[in-house]
Amino acid sequence: MTNITRKRADPGRVLALVLTLGLALVLVGGAARAVDLAVPSNAQLTLERISARDSYGVATGPALDGRVPTTAAEGQVARRSWRIDAQGLSTLQLMAPLRDQLVDAGYEILFECAAADCGGFDFRFALEVIPAPDMHVDLFDFRYLAARHDDRDGRVSHAVLLTSRTETAGFVQVVQIVPADEETPQSAGGDRPALGPGDSAAPEEGDTPLPVAVALERNGHAVLSDLAFETGSSNLGPGEFASLAALADYLLADPDRRIALVGHTDAVGGLDGNIALSKRRAASVLERLATDLGVPRSQMEAEGVGYLAPFTTNLSPEGREINRRVEAVLLNTE
Missing domain, CATH: 3.40.1000 (Protein Transport Mog1p; Chain A)
Known part of the structure; x- marks a missing residue:
């Protein structure tokens, strides 16, 4: 495709x-x-x-x-x-x-x-x-x-x-x-390379996202951008998340690879509550990876930092939505 x-x-x-x-x-x-x-x-x-x-x-x-x-x-x-x-x-x-x-x-x-x-x-x-x-x-x-x-x-x-x-x-x-045509459609403005399933929305220079595996090895972490969390909730939404599938493939390809799933929140509410919430979100992602995608629990851990590491401003609804996220952090495998 x-x-x-x-x-x-x-x-x-x-x-x-x-x-x-x-x-x-x-x-x-x-x-x-x-x-x-x-x-x-x-x-x-x-x-x-x-x-x-x-x-x-x-x-x-x-x-x-x-x-x-x-x-x-x-x-x-x-x-x-x-x-x-x-x-x-x-x-x-x-x-x-x-x-x-x-x-x-x-x-x-x-x-x-x-x-x-x-x-x-x-x-x-x-x-x-x-x-x-x-x-x-x-x-x-x-x-x-x-x-x-x-x-x-x-x-x-x-x-x-x-x-x-x-x-x-x-x-x-x-x-x-x-209906599908034989010729590949072109987007307005040229042939910028496409993102495949599981691409991470963590921006690099020029705001071009990297695939999850590339982001992990180049930057040491990857934002799982297609996950969705409501304010105050640790429930991971239903559906098949492409970023989790890509992360699972990466981990299953090498049993020595280990990651920390780190939960983040927006700045609504107190610090202690948000740290607990962010850790539950990370744990929810870990559970999905282990239960649905077969990733060994020994390759993962779940942590939470609340609102202490915002990705962007918390002063707008869009910013708060971005800050409610889970990142995968690549751990030392030596």
Whole structure:
């Protein structure tokens, strides 16, 4: 499978008023063309990842009893996110124009919901969401939409939209799944090498993430960026986390390799409570690696430092979400 990733636009770059997203193939006179979605002129592309042949789980109903109904969509999968710096935007204001354009293009809305109506925590953490800071999702203020289009040849395309906001910015994630072409799709701006499954979001120079194994051996640690923890909770969300799979592969390849899983929190609450919470989070990750992925417990230990080692500011919701994390630290194997 060929992937192309564009990570975080140049801060000075602003998208044009109409951005060709290629959200689906729509037949016009028997020929396929891409749908053009209008986005605000101040929308900044934060991440673009395109996979030539991939699959994506499209949620088609609310979470019930901890489960979210999904349908597997296959083909070219493009994941994109935008940040819109503006105060007072609602999630409906962000979603409605995109929804209307999909409907005008002949899409059928499969499911749409807002926050609690979606199923809250269980629904949010069943979704594949681009990690912060490129995408931000407020558990109590987000909207979701899934849509489908069938062309005259019976080919199926899907579009999945997710919107959320902070006090100062709106966030939009668009996932498109269209019939696979023989040629590898190109992301806007060129051929930057793609990130594979299990890549770490710990930034290096130029904000380019490193794969987990490379980050461990080059930097001595790797942020497991796709893990999700709610403030005050030590529960690791459901799902198969690519970073854990990559970490498990790394450890299982050499029984002499050992890591410390180190939990971190945001700065909400007292130090003692946050240290205890961060250690429970690390222990939760260790348990998942041992129980589900078969990593020997002798190769791992779990520690927690609370809010003493922030990755970024705790003064914004996005910063606090980034700081709630677990890192793998490579230990001396000699």
